[in-house]
Amino acid sequence: EPEVTQTPSHQVTQMGQEVILRCVPISNHLYFYWYRQILGQKVEFLVSFYNNEISEKSEIFDDQFSVERPDGSNFTLKIRSTKLEDSAMYFCASSEAPRGANTGELFFGEGSRLTVL
Amino acid sequence: GESVGLHLPTLSVQEGDNSIINCAYSNSASDYFIWYKQESGKGPQFIIDIRSNMDKRQGQRVTVLLNKTVKHLSLQIAATQPGDSAVYFCAESKSGYSTLTFGKGTMLLVSP
Numbered sequence: 368e369p370e371v372t373q374t375p376s377h378q379v380t381q382m383g384q385e386v387i388l389r390c391v392p393i394s395n396h397l398y399f400y401w402y403r404q405i406l407g408q409k410v411e412f413l414v415s416f417y418n419n420e421i422s423e424k425s426e427i428f429d430d431q432f433s434v435e436r437p438d439g440s441n442f443t444l445k446i447r448s449t450k451l452e453d454s455a456m457y458f459c460a461s462s463e464a465p466r467g468a469n470t471g472e473l474f475f476g477e478g479s480r481l482t483v484l
Numbered sequence: 485g486e487s488v489g490l491h492l493p494t495l496s497v498q499e500g501d502n503s504i505i506n507c508a509y510s511n512s513a514s515d516y517f518i519w520y521k522q523e524s525g526k527g528p529q530f531i532i533d534i535r536s537n538m539d540k541r542q543g544q545r546v547t548v549l550l551n552k553t554v555k556h557l558s559l560q561i562a563a564t565q566p567g568d569s570a571v572y573f574c575a576e577s578k579s580g581y582s583t584l585t586f587g588k589g590t591m592l593l594v595s596p
Contacts, residue, residue, distance in 0.1 A: 371527075402584075407492070410528060410573060410586040423583055458527045472518075473584065475527030 369393045371476035373459050379482045380449055388444045388479045390459030399442045400460040400473065401434065403427070410458065416442065449483045456480050492571060494591040503561040503594075507574030507587045512555060514576035518584070519548060519559045523570045528586075531559070531572075561592075569594045 372391045380386050392399050401413040415422040416434055433445045442461075446453055456478040463472075497503050509517065515536040520528035534541045534548045534557075541548050547560040557574050574587040 409588050410522075410575075410584075412583045412585065415583070423581065425583070460527075472530050472533070473528075475529070477525070477527050 369474075371459055371461055371474050373457075373476040373479045375479055376477070377480040377482070379484065382451055382483055383448050386446045386449055386453075386481060388446075388457050388459075388481070390442045390444070390461075390476060391440050392442055392459065392461030393463075393474055394440070396461035396463050396474070398422075398462045398464065399434075399436070400462075401444045402458045402460060402475075403455040404458065404478075405455045413444075413457075446481075449481070451483050454481055454483045492589050492591045494593060496593045496595065497564050499564060499566060499594055499596050501564050503559075503564045503568070503592060505559045505561075505572050505590045505592065507557040507559075507590075509555050509557055509574065509576045509585075509587065511576060511578070511585065512552075514578050514585075516577040516579060517548070517550060517557050518575045518577070519546075519557075520573045520575060520586075521568075521570045522573060522589070528573060564592070564594050566594045566596050568592060 374389045399416045402410050403413055404410045412425050414424040414428045414434055431447045435443050458478045459476045460473040518533040519531040521531050522528045532543045532546050532548050534550050539550050545562045549558045561568055571589045571591050573589045575584045577584050
């Protein structure tokens with residue numbers, strides 16, 4: 368069964384350092400997303416991406432964040448200068464069609480845990 | 485000290501019981517609703533969805549009920565099994581928008 372894969376599974380970094388989280392969406396999917404979940408809290412939307420540009424982003428997704436699809440398979444989330452409050456589980460997701468369409472089901476990866484010290 | 489954000493509502497049931505998990509959503513303009521299951525250390529997994537033109541939808545062992553009048557969503561799990569133990573999130577969305585807004589989650593604990 369196709370799945371979304373994420374690397375690394377866990378990254379520990381120092382405050383102020385740059386972090387890149389990587390995702391390989393399901394191969395025929397066209398819409399890509401990043402969500403995050405602070406420990407014990409609900410999952411929060413960060414950004415959606417389609418056709419090589421951001422479709423929507425939340426207030427959390429400030430200038431410190433960026434996304435990129437550098438090749439035909441990877442989708443990355445970069446945090447330029449990490450803060451303590453960026454510590455969370457970051458989930459990548461992909462869908463075949465946009466939300467609200469019949470085949471717009473989101474498939475989530477297992478997450479990358481980021482710990483900022 | 486107090487652990488902020490770790491106090492999830494918890495539903496404890498016995499194996500074989502039926503479980504009902506409730507969710508109140510916030511946006512009256514939302515027209516698409518999904519239930520996700522999240523096991524420890526994993527990403528959310530789609531269970532079942534429903535559009536606002538329906539008030540009930542059934543899947544395998546699961547039923548989702550939507551009450552738009554009071555903005556309430558429920559997930560019913562029949563014959564609950566230990567493998568159903570997880571945190572369950574409802575999520576809402578509006579057609580034409582990518583964003584899924586997740587609820588706070590309910591932990592379901594199933595005892596054998």
